[in-house]
Amino acid sequence: MDGKFMDGKFMDGKALAKQVRERTAAEVAEFTARTGRRPGLATVLVGDDPASAVYVASKRKQCVAAGMTDHHRLLPATASQDEVAEVLTELAADPEVSGILLQLPLPAGLDAGALVQLIPAAKDVDGLTTLSAGLLAQGRPGLRPCTPSGVIELLDAHDVPLEGANAVVIGRSELVGKPVAQLLLQRNATVTICHSRTRDLAEVCRRADVVVAAAGRAGLVQGDWVKEGAVVVDVGIHRTDAGLVGDVDTAAAAERAALITPVPGGVGPMTIAMLLHNTLVAARAQFDAQFDAQFDAQFDAGADAGTGAG
Numbered sequence: 001m002d003g004k005f006m007d008g009k010f011m012d013g014k015a016l017a018k019q020v021r022e023r024t025a026a027e028v029a030e031f032t033a034r035t036g037r038r039p040g041l042a043t044v045l046v047g048d049d050p051a052s053a054v055y056v057a058s059k060r061k062q063c064v065a066a067g068m069t070d071h072h073r074l075l076p077a078t079a080s081q082d083e084v085a086e087v088l089t090e091l092a093a094d095p096e097v098s099g100i101l102l103q104l105p106l107p108a109g110l111d112a113g114a115l116v117q118l119i120p121a122a123k124d125v126d127g128l129t130t131l132s133a134g135l136l137a138q139g140r141p142g143l144r145p146c147t148p149s150g151v152i153e154l155l156d157a158h159d160v161p162l163e164g165a166n167a168v169v170i171g172r173s174e175l176v177g178k179p180v181a182q183l184l185l186q187r188n189a190t191v192t193i194c195h196s197r198t199r200d201l202a203e204v205c206r207r208a209d210v211v212v213a214a215a216g217r218a219g220l221v222q223g224d225w226v227k228e229g230a231v232v233v234d235v236g237i238h239r240t241d242a243g244l245v246g247d248v249d250t251a252a253a254a255e256r257a258a259l260i261t262p263v264p265g266g267v268g269p270m271t272i273a274m275l276l277h278n279t280l281v282a283a284r285a286q287f288d289a290q291f292d293a294q295f296d297a298q299f300d301a302g303a304d305a306g307t308g309a310g
């Protein structure tokens, strides 16, 4: 973490992400010893956006370091909707692939929404399909989007009370704003979702015990928007002349906040750690489902042969 962020009020996402990765690697080793299989992550990158290439490289490296197999597919920026769809359909059917991540944003002209739906819910390690989002909304088991679950991990690691707390989420994206609001609601926070048409955003923000800034606008949240003693989570990441910055004016907000995430070194590293965790969870569920199906088939075969099992 940057020297200026060594103060105890900064939540160290880099250190917590390392812990999550180490725990996941140990659980992967157990899974492999028990099943003879390795969880596999397929990353699909379309085009040559430099930031996307860096993120995907980091995801692949960390997945291999945790004992998982790497199934990367790189398509040119000129790839058609059908070409991307074919790759996703192939990965969906591949038993070595536990999780599929379609890196966003896609080049203009491709329909990301339609392509994401080609990922089976069982392999949806980004939690982006309609089925995964519906399971989350209904509080039923399923794969949760990585950044939102990383935010909750960070809050839990710092014992931030959520029950009954006023939580204000700024941003309503499918990848972050909506799912993080659902997770906070599940933890019995009183959740307010703000967006570009919200009236008097500063005033709404000042009532928050917990602020999650995920608007995608550099420095949007000013220091005086933060209530004394509030907890501030900054999901934004912007490359500026002054380096990487988030959606929060961090230095000013830190004057008032009890806890705050830095950028970089806050939510970002947690996102990748939770992706590894989701890939393991997906591999386990697929193994168990296959085991059950085989057991049922053998059981039925035994019954047909008149062994008395039926």
Ligand SMILES: Nc1nc(=O)c2c([nH]1)NC[C@@H]1CN(c3ccc(C(=O)N[C@@H](CCC(=O)O)C(=O)O)cc3)C=[N+]21
Pocket: 055, 101, 102, 103, 104, 105, 126, 146, 147, 237, 244, 263, 264, 265, 266, 267, 268, 269, 271, 272
């Ligand atoms: N299908 C899909 N799933 C994603 O989860 C997804 C995506 N598409 N598209 C782009 C965003 C962005 N994202 C980040 C991951 C790690 C860091 C990260 O590790 N950040 C480091 C700094 C990295 C740097 O220096 O750029 C940090 O904050 O400390 C940031 C951002 C995942 N995304």
